[in-house]
Amino acid sequence: MLTPGDTWNESTVFADAVTGKITRRLTNDGLYNETPTYHLNAAFSADSRHLIFATAREGGSALMRADVRTGDLKVIAITDGIGAYGQYHNAGNNGPYSAGLLGGGFSGGPSAIIQATNTAVGCVGRSLRHYDLETCAEQVLIADCGEEFRFGSPIGAVDGSYVVVPRVPGHPDVIAGRYPRRPYREALVAEFGGMPTTYLKIDMASGAVHEIFQEDICGSHHIQPCPADQDLWLIDRDMPPNFWAGGDERISTRAWLLDSRSGELTRLKQHDEWGFQIHTNWSVDGRLVYYHGPSAKGGQYVGVIDTQARVVWEHIFPAPYYGHTSTHTQTDAIITDGFFTPDLITAIHFRDLDSSGAPRIEILARHATEWGTIQGQYTHPHPHMSPDGRWLSYNRGEKGRTDVYVVALE
Secondary structure (H helix, E strand, C coil), rough: CCCCCCCECEEEECCCCCCCCEECCCCCCCEEEECCCCCHHHHHCCCEEEEEEEEEEECCEEEEECCCCCCCCEEEEEEEEECCCCHHCCCCCCCEEEEECCCCCCCCCCCCEEEEHCEEEEECEEEEEEEEEECCCEEEEEECCCCCEECCCCCEECCCCCCEEEEEEEEHHHHCCCCCCCCCHHHHHHHCCCCCCCCCCECCCCEEEEEEEEEEECEECCEEEEECCCEEEEEECCCCCCHHHHHCCCCCEEEEEEEEECCCCEECCCCCCCCCCCEECCCCCCCCCEEEEEECCCCEEEEEECCCCCCCEEECCCCCCCCCCEECCCCCCCEEEECCCCEEEEEEEEEEECCCCCCCEEEEECCCCCCCCCCCCCCCCEEEECCCEEEEEEEECCCEEEEEEEECCC
8 A cells, every 4th residue: 555655666768759859657557647737836846856646546546746857756645535526526527536534535636736835735525735745744724625615726825825725615416415416517506506616715824714705606616826926816707607618608708817915806808709718827927827718710719918908919720629728937838738739738939920920839749648538637638847947747548547747858
């Protein structure tokens, strides 16, 4: 059985099929191996040496740390559960799940590194926990969000002084003790008319938990503190009836800024007629927000907007593929794991345009994931670039399981 502090190496090295760059497959065992989601600074340590991910193996799951240079793995924390408690509420798309003692296991989505303190946060069941990546010491930040709730994805402040996490309703069927038979989104509309969401801020010095902002209708699972102003948060405002799957038929804008000090909201409205941005991310310096969404003209738009809600650049691409926005850490560029092809990680250099206005597209690696091999988001590549720009990580689904890879870009 895995034990915190255990170390080993199961990695293999090969050349990327498209770029030829040296790539290390960090994992080759377990049901899933998954890094945090696409959000900025959620996977790599500040010194670019380590990467965190979650794994399910040996009848449980664990939060792991990987040395990207050598492939050495270290167990940070373990539990006997498997899969995200929040995903269990998403009827019809649960993915692997076993409750265990804590009501779920470690997974990549509800976990994030805090670079300033070399620690990580993660949701396990209905609890929120904090881990030291050197000593493996555990701190329980919130023991239980309440049986009627579940957490979204946690994230740390840029300086590590607080952690913020959204709290949303649980599936009414689960709360009533039944397996969820109706879609989660449908159940929330029927019960609440929306997705009442509370933004919780945990002070790391005192442990105090504060309710910062409350939404009665709009839902949110993601919060992204601005790299230049950690109290300015990039949030989703997911409208009923479809919430994260299209809002109110793509009428309302999904991407907003929330000033957590004043409660002031700023709408980040794109030029395109369809208002639902699927994914968003900060630029590395916090001056800009990257976004994309389905275009009213067909295909999808990809854009850049500043904190004053002024669109800097927007372009429509005809490709229909699903993908995520991530952030280049060395220049103004949008990293994506889809959009143009279903299998490549690319960088959109929106400052480098040709005579037609099209941006330069740089191929960084081939992720080649089998998107649907496991239910949920385990197979989503969710690429991250290290702070020094030397490493690129991604998840790959293959033959009913997933692994974590890292590419040496330099």
